[in-house]
Amino acid sequence: MAPAAADSTDRGRLFVALDFDDAARSALVSWRAEIVSEVPGVRPVAEDALHVTLCFLGTCAMDDVSAIAGACAIGSPAPLAGLRLGAAMWLPRRRPRVLAVAIEDDTGALARVQSALAHALEKGGWYRRQARPYLAHVTVARFAKDQRVRSGSLIPPPPVALAETATVTLYRSHLSPTGSRYEAVRVIPVNGTPPPAADDPVGAVRHFHVEQARAYAGEDLDRLRPLLTTDVIWHVPGRSRIAGEHHGVDAVLAYFDTRRRLTDETFRVTVHDLLATEERVIQLAGGRAVRDGVEVTWETVGIFRVAQGRIAECWLVPFDLYAFDAVWS
Numbered sequence: 001m002a003p004a005a006a007d008s009t010d011r012g013r014l015f016v017a018l019d020f021d022d023a024a025r026s027a028l029v030s031w032r033a034e035i036v037s038e039v040p041g042v043r044p045v046a047e048d049a050l051h052v053t054l055c056f057l058g059t060c061a062m063d064d065v066s067a068i069a070g071a072c073a074i075g076s077p078a079p080l081a082g083l084r085l086g087a088a089m090w091l092p093r094r095r096p097r098v099l100a101v102a103i104e105d106d107t108g109a110l111a112r113v114q115s116a117l118a119h120a121l122e123k124g125g126w127y128r129r130q131a132r133p134y135l136a137h138v139t140v141a142r143f144a145k146d147q148r149v150r151s152g153s154l155i156p157p158p159p160v161a162l163a164e165t166a167t168v169t170l171y172r173s174h175l176s177p178t179g180s181r182y183e184a185v186r187v188i189p190v191n192g193t194p195p196p197a198a199d200d201p202v203g204a205v206r207h208f209h210v211e212q213a214r215a216y217a218g219e220d221l222d223r224l225r226p227l228l229t230t231d232v233i234w235h236v237p238g239r240s241r242i243a244g245e246h247h248g249v250d251a252v253l254a255y256f257d258t259r260r261r262l263t264d265e266t267f268r269v270t271v272h273d274l275l276a277t278e279e280r281v282i283q284l285a286g287g288r289a290v291r292d293g294v295e296v297t298w299e300t301v302g303i304f305r306v307a308q309g310r311i312a313e314c315w316l317v318p319f320d321l322y323a324f325d326a327v328w329s
Helices: 022-036 062-072 109-123 201-216 221-227 249-262 321-327
Strands: 011-019 042-044 051-061 083-091 098-105 137-143 167-174 181-189 228-236 244-247 268-276 281-291 294-307 310-318
Touching: 011 062, 011 109, 022 042, 022 083, 022 098, 022 137, 051 062, 051 109, 051 167, 062 109, 062 167, 062 181, 083 137, 098 109, 109 201, 201 221, 201 249, 201 268, 201 281, 201 294, 201 310, 221 228, 221 249, 221 310, 228 249, 244 249, 281 321, 294 321, 310 321
Parallel strands: 228 310
Antiparallel strands: 011 051, 011 167, 042 137, 051 137, 083 098, 098 137, 167 181, 228 244, 268 281, 281 294, 294 310
16 A cells, blocks of 8 residues: 555544565455355455554544654664464454454564554553553454354464564554545554663563573573663572572573573463553463473463663562472472
């Protein structure tokens, strides 16, 4: 879609989105045709309107378009990569109104971009973050207002990889009785993986987990050094081989290395949710690893203190301390 010139005298409903390449769109359309043929009253989203919404701004003055685009121009040299089509889902889950497909984000690049965009747009007064965590997905079909859909399991689309991109698009949404039409107002370079701002503690924790996942998988642990304060402290309860208080960045990196070695680089963390208070970021997460040929899993609460965009302290609280100790014995 070619970007259109903005009318400086009006207001419009704006949102920032990641567009799909032709191969991903074609895969979605083919998969959708089989699904919606069995559901009466469904309205497929136009093929050229398939996208991943990153931030919905609502009604804004079109005079602000240049400033909004400038706020969105975050980033560093690496493009967005490692994205692919994931599971199909009905949204919302209890009384579905749309059929959607999740976007798998293996490296966390999309989550970091969304967090950085949200932070920049919120500072400009154009966006308000939602309480629930961001869910990367594409809406592929909608249902009539009075239609009820019996939600159930869905055949997933093929796990097609999305093409790498270094841009997002600022769209204007035009409402009509026949559905929304999306007008591309600006194409904005974001270049993939910006570091979080110093006053964005949730972004700092997300960024840390992306780099930590790479380190646990075998990459250089020193990638984590700039994300931690020099006097960082990690509090780990219990009596296992990793328990204790690890003081200083070198000790904390050694702690990470011990976890990596004990699990032969199979240790993975899945973050379920993040909540920011005035001074802390509270995280719900699950762990998974292979010990002695057996897969083990556990759940924890992590409490992070962030200072100037870097993690200064962490308290790890396992749901089941005895089971956690057994994993790391």
